[in-house]
Amino acid sequence: MGITIRDVAAAAGVSTATVSRALRGLPNVDQVTRERVKDVAAALDYVISPSASRLASGRTGSIAVITPYISRWFFSEIIARVESVMQQSGMDLLLMNVGDYQNGHARIPPTPRLRRRVDGILIVSLPPQDPDLEAILSLGMPTAMIGGIAPNVECVVIDDVSAAKRATEHLVALGHTRIALMAGGPATARFTAESQRERGFHLVMKQNSLVEDPMLEVFGHFTIEGGESAMDALLNQPNPPTAVFAMSDEMAFGAIRSIRKHGLEPGCDVSIVGVDNHPMSSYLGLTTVSQPVSELGVTAGERLMGQILGIDPLGENGRVTELPTELMVRESTGTKS
Amino acid sequence: MGITIRDVAAAAGVSTATVSRALRGLPNVDQVTRERVKDVAAALDYVISPSASRLASGRTGSIAVITPYISRWFFSEIIARVESVMQQSGMDLLLMNVGDYQNGHARIPPTPRLRRRVDGILIVSLPPQDPDLEAILSLGMPTAMIGGIAPNVECVVIDDVSAAKRATEHLVALGHTRIALMAGGPATARFTAESQRERGFHLVMKQNSLVEDPMLEVFGHFTIEGGESAMDALLNQPNPPTAVFAMSDEMAFGAIRSIRKHGLEPGCDVSIVGVDNHPMSSYLGLTTVSQPVSELGVTAGERLMGQILGIDPLGENGRVTELPTELMVRESTGTKS
DNA sequence: TTGTAAGCGTTATCAG
DNA sequence: CTGATAACGCTTACAA
Secondary structure (H helix, E strand, C coil): CCCCHHHHHHHHCCCHHHHHHHHHCCCCCCHHHHHHHHHHHHHHCCCCCHHHHHHHHCCCCEEEEEECCCCCHHHHHHHHHHHHHHHHHCCEEEEEECCCCCCCCCCCCCHHHHCCCCCEEEEECCCCCCHHHHHHHCCCCCEEEECCCCCCCEEEEECHHHHHHHHHHHHHHCCCCCEEEEECCCCCCCCHHHHHHHHHHHHHHHHCCCCCCHHHEEECCCCHHHHHHHHHHHHCCCCCCCEEEECCHHHHHHHHHHHHHCCCCECCCEEEEEEECCHHHHHHCCEEEECCHHHHHHHHHHHHHHHHHCCCCCCCCCEEEEECCEEECCCCCCCCC | CCCCHHHHHHHHCCCHHHHHHHHHCCCCCCHHHHHHHHHHHHHHCCCCCHHHHHHHHCCCCEEEEEECCCCCHHHHHHHHHHHHHHHHHCCEEEEEECCCCCCCCCCCCCHHHHCCCCCEEEEECCCCCCHHHHHHHCCCCCEEEECCCCCCCEEEEECHHHHHHHHHHHHHHCCCCCEEEEECCCCCCCCHHHHHHHHHHHHHHHHCCCCCCHHHEEECCCCHHHHHHHHHHHHCCCCCCCEEEECCHHHHHHHHHHHHHCCCCECCCEEEEEEECCHHHHHHCCEEEECCHHHHHHHHHHHHHHHHHCCCCCCCCCEEEEECCEEECCCCCCCCC
16 A cells, blocks of 8 residues: 555656655756656555654754644744744744643653654744753754744743833823832743843833832733733732733733723833733734744744754854834733723 | 774674664563663764665654745644644654645646655645645555545544534624625635535525525635725625624624724624634624634644554545534624624 | 665574 | 574765
C-alpha cells in the first residue's frame, strides 16, 4: 500500500536518485527528464514519505510553536499568523501548549518532545524564569521568541516599557494623580511584558513626582473576571483612584464593568487605559496602547524560517526586533473631574 | 551527533531489539533487563528518533487539526482542548488552516500534506461542500469531525436545528412576531451550522404562523462589524423587526452596538439572541444559546484517539454524538413593547 | 546528467 | 526472554 519512489523511478525509467532530485527541484537534472518524472509522479499519485525523507536527510520539515495559552486572543492570533507563514514555506506546524497555565493536567516538559522532531522552535511569551525555557534554548536549534528577550536568540518584541509609559503619560496629561496599576499577578513568575510594563508605569509616576500608593497595585490575572474583582477592590477603598492603567485590555474590560456596577462612568468618573487593542476594545470604547500582534507573528515566523534555511543567519548575540505600539484614545479616558 | 538505539544497546549489553521493546513497554522483557535499559537510556540522555520510528512502524504519532479559522474564539477554544487531549496521549498536533477563509494567500490543498504524515485527522467545521472535505475523507484514515456530519465518520456536533428553535421560541414566547434572522452569508458555501440554524428558525416561525419577511434576513459574516452593518440595515428599514435571532454571538455584539447607536435599548426596544455563549456574552448581557465548545473538542479528540488506537472502533456507518445546548436568558431579550 | 549503493535509526519477524 | 537481520522509503556522496 503506497507508491514509493521506486515505483516512480521504474515507471519513468530512471533511478530513484534522479526522481529524488527531479522532484525536489535540485539542479543538474535534464529539463526533459525532470518533466517526465514529474508527470509520472503525478500520474501515479505519488506522495513522498516524510518519515523516510526526514530520516535520510535529517530535516524534519516542521517547527514547533510553544505557548502558555492557545485560546487567548493574543496567542491564537499569533498562532494563526505563524501557521500562515509556515504553510507558505511548506513547513508543518506542531502546536505545543506548555500546560500548567491553562489546563489542570500535569505539565509535560516539552524539551524531549522537541529533540529530533523539529527544525526550529518559536516561543511565545514564556516567562523568563520558566523552567522549560532554559532547557528549550539549550537545545541549540534555530529559535525565535515573541514577547521576551534572551541572549543568542531571535527576538521579536514590542517595547513594553514605552507602551506602559505612553499609557501612563496619557493619564497624567489628563490631570490624574491618583493612578492605580492593574498587573497580572505578583512579581514572581511574571511574564516579561508584566515586569516591563510595571517599570514603564513606575518611571512615569516618578518623573511626575506622583506618589504610588501600594494599595493601588492590584492583580487581575489577565482575565475579564480578574479585572472586575481587582477593580471592585480598588473602588471599595476609602480613597479610590481616579485612573487605572491595566496591563491588558481583557482586564480593562472587567474593570469597566466594575466601574459601571458601582454607578460610575468610565472616562468620566474613572479613567482606564489598557494594552493590546483587542478586537472588543474599540467596541467598548476602551483607550488602549495597541500592539501589532499580526506583525509579531509574521515577523517571528519569517525570521525563524530564515534561520532554518540558512539565509538571514543570526549574529553572535541574537537579534532583537522591536515593533511599534500606538496609543488609541477612546472614551474610557478623560480629564480628571 | 545524537545517541542512537545502538549506543544504548551497547551500553546496556543487549540488542537493539531489546532496547526497543524495553523502552516501549512491550511485554516479554525481563523486568531487570527493562530497568537496566531504561537507566542506561536515561543516563545517556537518549531520545528516540521519531522519523526512524515512524518509518519502521508506519505510525506517525501525530494527528492533524484542520480548521477554516484559527484565531476565532470557537476554533481556538477547540484547538486548545484537542491539544490537551493529544498531549496526554503523547501525540503531536499539526495545525492546518485551510486558508482562503482567513488569509489572502492561495489555498494549499491539505490532502497531499496529510498522506503518510498523520495517523488521524480532526476536522473542525468545514462546510459540507468544501472541495477539500471529500478529498480528506476519501483518504480513508481515522477521522473525526466537529460541527458537521458525514457518512462513515466520527462526528461530534450540537443539534443546531434545536438550538435555533430554542432561541426563536424564546423570542416568540416574549410576544415578538416580526423577527429577523441574521445569518453568516448567502446560502451557497454555508457551514453546516448555518443551514441547520436557518432550518430551526424557519420551523418555529412556521409553527407559529409568523410571516417571514425576506427583508428581515440579513448577513453578518460572523463578525462584529458584519453584525453591526447588518443590524444597521435592519433598523433603517421602514418597518424594522422587534427581535433578531443572530447565528452567532459575535454578530450579536455588533447588532447590540448598532441598536444602541440608533438610540434604542437592547432587550427593550429590540430583542436579540445569539448562539455560542462567547466569554463576552455574559459581560454584555447577551441572551444566547450556549454550546459546549470545550466538550466538543475533548470528545472529538478522545474519539479520534480511540479510533487510532483501535479501541473504540467506529461502526459501519460512523457515529454521531450530539452534545447539549442551553438557552441562557440575559438582558438582551425582553417582552415585546 | 545519471546511476549505484551505502546509510539514516527504528521496528518487527524469526529463530534461538 | 533475547538476538540477528531484513525491511521501512528516501537522500546523498561517489562513480560513471
